[in-house]
Amino acid sequence: MSTPRREPRRIPVPGDDSRVLEIRDEWLRHALSTEPAERGTAEAVISELYALAGQSAPEFAWVGSPAAAVALIPPAQALSLGGDLPVEALIATLVTSLRERLDQYVGAWRDRYRWPDPPRGGASVRELLNNGVAPALRRTIRDSVAWVLRGELATSSGLHWYGQQDAYWVAHYDLHRRVDGVRFAPGDVAQLDLWATLARSCGWWWPRENVCVIAERPLVARTERLPSDHGEARLHNGNGPALAFPDGWTVHAWHGTRVPSWVIDAPTADRITGERNVEVRRCAIEHVGWAAFVEDAGLELLAHAEDPGNPGCELLLYNAWPEPWRAPARLLLAVNGSVERDGTRRRYGLRVPAGFDHPLDAAGWTYGLSGAHHAQLRRRT
Structure with a gap:
C-alpha cells in the first residue's frame, strides 16, 4: 500500500511585494551610500569576526579608496600543507560555511511551506525574492559596482570583502528572514547580523595578520x-566620475561599462579612432553621438538605403577611418532592431570590408547573406 503524498503546509503571507521592495531599496541605499564610514562600528564588527576565526583583534589602517589600500596590504601568506591558515582564509571559511547553512535553511523552509497561490498572472512573494529581486540586487551591487571597481585596480589585492557592496548577498537572506519567514539558527543570525552591520558601515576591507586595511565609502556614486x-541599476555618469573617493581616486562608467576618464571628460574623434578597445570606442561615440562623431572624424557618406528588416530606419555606409593594425574598411551605421535593457534602441557601427559600395550588400555580409537576400528580411533583431 503506497503512502499518500503529503502536501506542503500553507502559511499566511507575513508581508507583500511592497515589503519586499521596501527592504530591497533599503539595502540598495546602503550599497551605494556616500556617507563617511562608521569607523568604530566597523572596527568592532571586524574584531568579532577575527575572534570567531580564533584570532586576536588587529590594528586598523583606514585609507581613502580601494586603490590606496593596495599599497598598504601586507603580502599574502603562503599556504603550506598542514600549516596554519592565514586569517583571511579563516574568515573566508567562516562566511562560506555560514552561507551554505543559510541556503539549507531557505531550501528546507521552501520544501516545508508554500505561499498561497498568487492571483492569476501574478507571482508569489517567494518567486519575487528568488527570481526577481535577489538576481537584480546581485547584478546591480556586485556585477555593476563591485566588479567595476575591482577592474579599475591596477593589481590584484588578494582575499578581501566589499563592505557596503556585500549588501547583495546579505539582503538575500535578510529578505527571506523578514518577508519569507525563514527561521535561521540563533548563532547564524548573530553572524549574519555582523555582515549586515559591516554592509551598513564601511567600504572594502582586507583582513591580514595583525592588521586590517579598510577603505572609506565613496563621496560620489552615480x-x-x-x-x-x-529595481536594477548600473553605474553611469555622462558628466563626470560615476564613483569618486575621498582621496581623489575616480571610476568612470557609461551605462554600466567602465571607461577611461577621457570618454566622459574629453571625447574627441582623434582619441576615438585611436582607441583599440571596441567597447570603449563604442561608449565614446555614443557619448558624443554618431552624427557629431562622423562630422568630427570627417567620414565620407558613400551610400544610404532603407533597412528592410527595420522599418523606418536607414543603413548608412561610410568610408571608415584608417587603423594601421587592420585592413582598410568601411563603416556601416545601423539601428538595433531590438530594444535595449534601458528601453532605447541603440545606433551602432560595424566595420565591413572595403569592397562594399552598397549598404544592403554590407549589411547582408554581416549575416552571411547577399545584399539581395538581405533585402528580403521581414524583421531584424
Whole structure:
C-alpha cells in the first residue's frame, strides 16, 4: 500500500511585494551610500569576526579608496600543507560555511511551506525574492559596482570583502528572514547580523595578520535605473566620475561599462579612432553621438538605403577611418532592431570590408547573406 503524498503546509503571507521592495531599496541605499564610514562600528564588527576565526583583534589602517589600500596590504601568506591558515582564509571559511547553512535553511523552509497561490498572472512573494529581486540586487551591487571597481585596480589585492557592496548577498537572506519567514539558527543570525552591520558601515576591507586595511565609502556614486520591476541599476555618469573617493581616486562608467576618464571628460574623434578597445570606442561615440562623431572624424557618406528588416530606419555606409593594425574598411551605421535593457534602441557601427559600395550588400555580409537576400528580411533583431 503506497503512502499518500503529503502536501506542503500553507502559511499566511507575513508581508507583500511592497515589503519586499521596501527592504530591497533599503539595502540598495546602503550599497551605494556616500556617507563617511562608521569607523568604530566597523572596527568592532571586524574584531568579532577575527575572534570567531580564533584570532586576536588587529590594528586598523583606514585609507581613502580601494586603490590606496593596495599599497598598504601586507603580502599574502603562503599556504603550506598542514600549516596554519592565514586569517583571511579563516574568515573566508567562516562566511562560506555560514552561507551554505543559510541556503539549507531557505531550501528546507521552501520544501516545508508554500505561499498561497498568487492571483492569476501574478507571482508569489517567494518567486519575487528568488527570481526577481535577489538576481537584480546581485547584478546591480556586485556585477555593476563591485566588479567595476575591482577592474579599475591596477593589481590584484588578494582575499578581501566589499563592505557596503556585500549588501547583495546579505539582503538575500535578510529578505527571506523578514518577508519569507525563514527561521535561521540563533548563532547564524548573530553572524549574519555582523555582515549586515559591516554592509551598513564601511567600504572594502582586507583582513591580514595583525592588521586590517579598510577603505572609506565613496563621496560620489552615480547610477541609472533600468526599466525593470526589480529595481536594477548600473553605474553611469555622462558628466563626470560615476564613483569618486575621498582621496581623489575616480571610476568612470557609461551605462554600466567602465571607461577611461577621457570618454566622459574629453571625447574627441582623434582619441576615438585611436582607441583599440571596441567597447570603449563604442561608449565614446555614443557619448558624443554618431552624427557629431562622423562630422568630427570627417567620414565620407558613400551610400544610404532603407533597412528592410527595420522599418523606418536607414543603413548608412561610410568610408571608415584608417587603423594601421587592420585592413582598410568601411563603416556601416545601423539601428538595433531590438530594444535595449534601458528601453532605447541603440545606433551602432560595424566595420565591413572595403569592397562594399552598397549598404544592403554590407549589411547582408554581416549575416552571411547577399545584399539581395538581405533585402528580403521581414524583421531584424
